[in-house]
Amino acid sequence: MAALTEAEVVDLAASSVRDLNQALHAPQPAVSWGVLNPRGAHSVACGLKDEVTVDIAGHVGYYCAGMNQHATVTVHGNAGVGVAENMMSGTVRVRGDASQSAGATAHGGLLVIEGNAAARCGISMKGVDIVVGGNVGHMSAFMGQAGRLVVCGDAGDALGDSLYEARIYVKGTVKSLGADCVEKEMRDEHLTELAELLKAAEFDEDPADFRRYGSARQLYHFKVDNSTAY
Amino acid sequence: MDFASRGLRESATFDRATIHAIQRAAATGVYDIRGWGAKRPLPHFDDLLFLGASMSRYPLEGYRERCDTDVVLGARNAKYPLHLDIPVTIAGMSFGALSANAKEALGRGASAAGTSTTTGDGGMTPEERGQSKHLVYQYLPSRYGMNPDDLREADAIEVVLGQGAKPGGGGMLLGQKITDRVAGMRTLPVGVDQRSACRHPDWTGPDDLTIKIGELREITDWEKPIYVKVGATRTYYDVKLAVHAGADVVVVDGMQGGTAATQEVFIEHVGIPTLAAIPQAVQALRELGVHREVQLIVSGGIRTGADVAKAIALGADAVAIGTAALIALGDNHPRHDAEYRQLGSAAGYFDDFQDGRDPAGISTQDEELAARLDPVEGGRRLANYLRVLTMEAQTLARACGKAHLHHLEPEDLVALTVESAAMARVPLAGTDWIPGAVR
Numbered sequence: 001m002a003a004l005t006e007a008e009v010v011d012l013a014a015s016s017v018r019d020l021n022q023a024l025h026a027p028q029p030a031v032s033w034g035v036l037n038p039r040g041a042h043s044v045a046c047g048l049k050d051e052v053t054v055d056i057a058g059h060v061g062y063y064c065a066g067m068n069q070h071a072t073v074t075v076h077g078n079a080g081v082g083v084a085e086n087m088m089s090g091t092v093r094v095r096g097d098a099s100q101s102a103g104a105t106a107h108g109g110l111l112v113i114e115g116n117a118a119a120r121c122g123i124s125m126k127g128v129d130i131v132v133g134g135n136v137g138h139m140s141a142f143m144g145q146a147g148r149l150v151v152c153g154d155a156g157d158a159l160g161d162s163l164y165e166a167r168i169y170v171k172g173t174v175k176s177l178g179a180d181c182v183e184k185e186m187r188d189e190h191l192t193e194l195a196e197l198l199k200a201a202e203f204d205e206d207p208a209d210f211r212r213y214g215s216a217r218q219l220y221h222f223k224v225d226n227s228t229a230y
Numbered sequence: 231m232d233f234a235s236r237g238l239r240e241s242a243t244f245d246r247a248t249i250h251a252i253q254r255a256a257a258t259g260v261y262d263i264r265g266w267g268a269k270r271p272l273p274h275f276d277d278l279l280f281l282g283a284s285m286s287r288y289p290l291e292g293y294r295e296r297c298d299t300d301v302v303l304g305a306r307n308a309k310y311p312l313h314l315d316i317p318v319t320i321a322g323m324s325f326g327a328l329s330a331n332a333k334e335a336l337g338r339g340a341s342a343a344g345t346s347t348t349t350g351d352g353g354m355t356p357e358e359r360g361q362s363k364h365l366v367y368q369y370l371p372s373r374y375g376m377n378p379d380d381l382r383e384a385d386a387i388e389v390v391l392g393q394g395a396k397p398g399g400g401g402m403l404l405g406q407k408i409t410d411r412v413a414g415m416r417t418l419p420v421g422v423d424q425r426s427a428c429r430h431p432d433w434t435g436p437d438d439l440t441i442k443i444g445e446l447r448e449i450t451d452w453e454k455p456i457y458v459k460v461g462a463t464r465t466y467y468d469v470k471l472a473v474h475a476g477a478d479v480v481v482v483d484g485m486q487g488g489t490a491a492t493q494e495v496f497i498e499h500v501g502i503p504t505l506a507a508i509p510q511a512v513q514a515l516r517e518l519g520v521h522r523e524v525q526l527i528v529s530g531g532i533r534t535g536a537d538v539a540k541a542i543a544l545g546a547d548a549v550a551i552g553t554a555a556l557i558a559l560g561d562n563h564p565r566h567d568a569e570y571r572q573l574g575s576a577a578g579y580f581d582d583f584q585d586g587r588d589p590a591g592i593s594t595q596d597e598e599l600a601a602r603l604d605p606v607e608g609g610r611r612l613a614n615y616l617r618v619l620t621m622e623a624q625t626l627a628r629a630c631g632k633a634h635l636h637h638l639e640p641e642d643l644v645a646l647t648v649e650s651a652a653m654a655r656v657p658l659a660g661t662d663w664i665p666g667a668v669r
Contacts, residue, residue, distance in 0.1 A: 101432040145416075164419065
C-alpha cells in the first residue's frame with residue numbers, strides 16, 4: 001500500500017479494490033489515477049470525494065463510481081449495474097455500454113454513457129444529468145424527481161413512469177410512455193439546455209432532432225379517480 | 231349506555247369498527263390510511279412468563295448484585311462497532327413523518343440513556359445528528375436525502391428491506407407534511423403526495439445485496455457496522471440470506487411495528503407477530519453458527535422491561551422501540567384529549583400520524599404544533615422511560631439469576647397459551663410441551 005500513495009497507477013491484478021479505494025479516499029490523494037485490469041470488479045472507485053481523475057482500463061462490475069463527489073471517472077469499457085449510483089457531483093463517463101440502474105438516485109453531476117444503457121437508467125434520479133449515446137431500456141427515469149435524461153437512441157417501455165420533475169429528451173423512438181409521462185412542447189429554453197448537455201457530453205447530435213417528455217402531474221396526489229392509472 | 235342489558239348484541243364479525251370501515255369506504259371510495267401498528271389482538275410477550283429462581287436456581291440481589299445491560303453491535307466486520315449501555319434502541323422514524331423537534335428529542339433521550347437512535351426515510355437532519363451520540367443511518371429504497379457525507383457521519387448503516395407494519399410495501403408521506411424543508415431534503419415538489427419505493431432501485435435479491443453491502447463498506451472504508459432490516463414474514467430465510475449477504479446486525483420488525491402512514495389493510499393483514507419471528511431468526515443465526523456474533527435486534531410492540539427481557543431471553547441481542555418512544559415523548563397524552571376529539575379521535579386512540587395535525591407536535595410539520603414539543607423535555611421523558619425499561623428488565627433477569635441481560639435464555643420462559651408456546655417455542659406453563667417441537 002505504501003507504494004500506492006505515491007503511484008498513480010493501480011493494477012487490480014495485483015492489488016485489491018479495497019487498496020484502491022482506500023488510497024483514493026486518503027487525504028489529498030494524487031490528482032490523476034489509472035486503474036488496470038479491473039476485470040469486472042465491483043465498487044471500483046466508489047465514494048470518491050476529491051477532484052481527482054480516474055481512468056479505468058477495462059470493464060467494471062456493479063456500482064463503479066458510486067456516490068461520486070467531484071471526481072472525474074472514465075470507464076474504458078462496459079459498466080455493470082448502478083454505475084454512478086447516487087452520484088452527487090463530478091463526471092462519470094462509460095465508453096461502452098452500461099447495465100441497469102445507471103445513475104440511479106443520483107443527485108448531481110454528469111453521467112455520460114457512450115453506448116447503450118439497460119433498464120431503469122436514471123431510476124429515481126434526483127438532479128443528475130445523464131446523456132446516453134445509444135438506447136435505454138424499459139422503465140428508464142422511473143420516479144425521476146429532478147435532473148435531465150438525454151437519449152440519443154431509442155427508449156424502451158414505460159419511459160418516465162411515475163415521473164416527478166425530471167426532464168427527458170429522446171432522439172429516437174419511445175416504445176411506450178409510463179404512467180403520467182407525456183410528450184411536451186420543445187421550447188427555446190429546452191433546445192438551449194439540451195444543446196448544453198450534448199456539448200458537455202461531447203456528442204454532435206442536433207437538439208432539433210429530439211422530443212421532450214415530462215410529468216403530466218396528474219398523479220401527484222392520491223385520488224380515487226386515479227386508481228386505475230397505476 | 232349498557233347495550234347488553236337492553237338485549238342488544240354486537241356482531242363479532244361485523245363489529246362497530248368494521249361497520250364504520252365499510253361506511254367510510256362507501257362514502258369516500260378510498261382505503262383507510264393511518265399510522266401506528268397492528269391493533270388486532272395477537273400472541274405477544276404478555277403470553278409468556280418468567281420462571282424466577284427458587285430451589286434449583288440462585289437469584290441475584292436486587293440493587294446490590296450487578297446485572298449488566300450493555301451490548302456491542304456490529305463487531306463482525308466494522309472497524310468501529312457500536313457499544314451501547316442498554317439493549318433498547320430507537321427505531322428508524324423519518325424527519326418528515328416526525329417533526330424536527332421530535333427527532334431531536336429522540337436523539338437527546340437516546341443519548342442520555344446511552345443508546346442509539348435511527349434516521350428514517352428522508353435523510354439525516356442536523357438536529358438529530360447533533361443530539362445523537364450513536365446515530366444509525368437508514369439506507370432505504372427511496373434514497374430520499376441520501377448522501378455520502380451523511381453516510382460517513384453515521385455510526386452505523388441500516389439497509390432497510392422492509393418494516394413490520396408493511397413488509398413488501400413502500401412508504402408514503404401525504405402532501406400536507408411535504409413542507410418546504412421536507413420537500414427540499416427529498417428533492418420533491420412541495421405538497422406532493424410522496425411515494426417511497428418498495429424495492430431498492432439498484433439491486434434485486436440477496437446476491438445483489440452482498441454487492442451493495444460491499445459498496446457501502448468500501449465507501450465508508452469498512453468503519454461502520456451494517457445492519458439489514460426486514461419486516462417479519464419469512465424470517466428464517468430472510469435472516470439467513472441477510473447474514474450470507476454480509477450483515478453485521480439483523481433487525482427483525484414484527485407486525486406490531488409502527489408506521490407513520492400505511493393502508494389499514496396492510497398493517498393488519500401482512501406479516502407475522504414479533505413473538506413468532508424471534509425464534510425463526512435465532513434458529514437461522516444458530517444454524518449458521520453466528521448467534522451473538524451477528525446481532526439480532528427485534529422490534530414491534532416492545533412496551534415494558536418485561537418485553538425487553540423476554541425478547542432477549544428468546545435470543546435477541548437488543549430491541550428497538552418506535553411507538554413506545556413516541557408515547558414517551560407525549561403522543562396520545564390525555565392532556566390533548568379535547569384536540570384529539572376535534573380530529574375525530576381520542577387520547578389513547580389517535581393514529582392519524584399521516585394527517586400532520588398531531589396536537590402533541592410529534593407527527594407533524596406544522597410549525598405551531600411542532601413548537602409544542604420541547605425537545606429537551608421530550609428527551610428527558612424518553613430517557614426516563616428507557617431507564618425504566620432497563621431497570622425492569624434487570625429486575626426480571628436478577629430474579630432468574632442472571633448477571634447480564636444476555637444470560638437470559640428460553641429455558642427461563644413458559645407460555646400461557648398453546649399459540650404462544652408454539653410461536654415462541656417454549657413450553658406451555660406447567661408442562662414440558664412445546665407444540666410443534668420434535669422430541
